[in-house]
Amino acid sequence: MSPELHLILILVLRMMVAAAFVVTASIITERSGPVIGALVATLPVSAGPSYVFLALDHDAAFIAQGALSSLPVNAATIFMCLTYVVLAQRRSLLVSCGSAVAVWIVFASIIKQFDWPLTAGLAANLIAFGICIPLLAGYRHVKMPLVTRRWYDVPMRAALVATLVAIVVSTSGWVGPRISGIIALYPVVFSSIMVILHPRIGGPPTAAVLANSAWGLLGFGMAIAVLHVAVAWFGSAVGLGLALATCIVWNLTLWGIGRRTLHRARQAP
Template identity: 40%
Template structure:
């Protein structure tokens, strides 16, 4: 028998897992750029913030969102590491090394005091370096066909569910700064990378994360919006606005990609 206190959290975690699984399944089938675009949508961070908003006030959500803005520097490094390492290394090495880089940078960034201006400056520098490195590493052709594995979908569902449960449960003890870091741990991108690498090879995983690098600024603007609006507009209005910003950025990229294809 499941304790009644845990039932709402488990239901929400299952719902979040379903959203991420659906997004990652679509991402695998629409090509590297669009796969990265879909995977970068706040499909795991969004549900985590919704759960946090149920249990915490506007100021807590604002503080967590600022921490997420800062930690996005780690996300950029994580994506670039996957772009560069996936075609050259086996999946456990490339993914494990990228996750270790994310954790190390996130821990280092947490030690420093941050303002909104400082966080945005750090992200701007990270983007400049990221786009330079990615541009200098041309994408390799994808030559492997997908090989379905029975455990792909259940594994992704379990990983995302654990993230949502863990961040929400621990938030009362670890405070808004650490909560904001945990909320954007790249569990959806990691699980997608593992699946694509196994099914299609390192070149496909690299190309997918290349698309995620281009789409990531939309995520940054989304959590920045939540931080700026959580106190004056209320956390629910801020979360809605953050989602709209993320979707707007993605829609703009789709239009740009279509025009680019038409011009080519």
């Protein structure tokens, strides 16, 4: 087998693995309502495979540096969500989603211009979420209509994530860790939720999924910080595992708090 064919086959395999992740998460999201769907959507469904495959091709220093760029990009993502949520109440998919993606691109372009130390990335997240979480709170509670999946839903989501992984892996060698960390954090899952659900169930219910994702996305930012520190100390494999564990524990905690709050509300006279 030629080296070129070997590389192509490895890339295709990586794309298929990433696609399987997002398909599974997407199905759970549709069947579980906006709260559980938001918690699943904020797991590292697309960024996780991208970083795993980057770790197979690069050393721990590359991954740690990439995580430093990814951390402020997480703050850009919450502003993207806020933009969509507000506009989706009355505007079309094209206006709402297009404006949200444009906001993300603008923030990502600004982030790319600087070297971000860990403290600055954490501060950016604290400021961004401190602004956005209260603003999103009023859009969280919307009844989710029944979603009927269409034949192209799963292939489209799988193709989006597979394409992202292909771009990250194939360009990482020449764009470096900073750009790779930014590209890896492009919110593919959120974009697919907008594109697929908005025309079918309307803007407000779709926006509710993203509004409920704010706290989960905050935990995702914490996981990126853990990734940077743990990779530097313990290597890529341990760092990736600890970052994933951070996301899972954080989201399970949010789920448990939500269940207790709902239980108390039902028992109240």
